Amino acid sequence: MxxxxxxxxxxxxxxxxxxxxxxxxxxxxxxxxxxxxxxxxVVERRHFCGEAxxxxxxxxxxxxx
Ligand SMILES: [Zn+2]
Numbered sequence: 001m002x003x004x005x006x007x008x009x010x011x012x013x014x015x016x017x018x019x020x021x022x023x024x025x026x027x028x029x030x031x032x033x034x035x036x037x038x039x040x041x042v043v044e045r046r047h048f049c050g051e052a053x054x055x056x057x058x059x060x061x062x063x064x065x
Contacts (some may be wrong), residue, residue: 009022017047021046021047023056028049029049031049031051032049033048035058
């Protein structure tokens with residue numbers, strides 16, 4: 001059996017990568033960050049291109065840390 005999801009790996013190109021919630025750049029590569037939390041039973045997720053953008057975003061969302 002071939003698992004169609006097994007070869008996605010890290011081969012995400014810029015067009016399909018999630019966008020950084022702070023600067024809008026593609027959030028991919030080794031420096032990317034993802035923040036996940038649950039709000040009223042719904043999983044929310046934000047992607048960032050790097051630690052600096054994640055910190056800039058979380059500075060305005062202290063309640064989520
Ligand atoms: Zn960014």
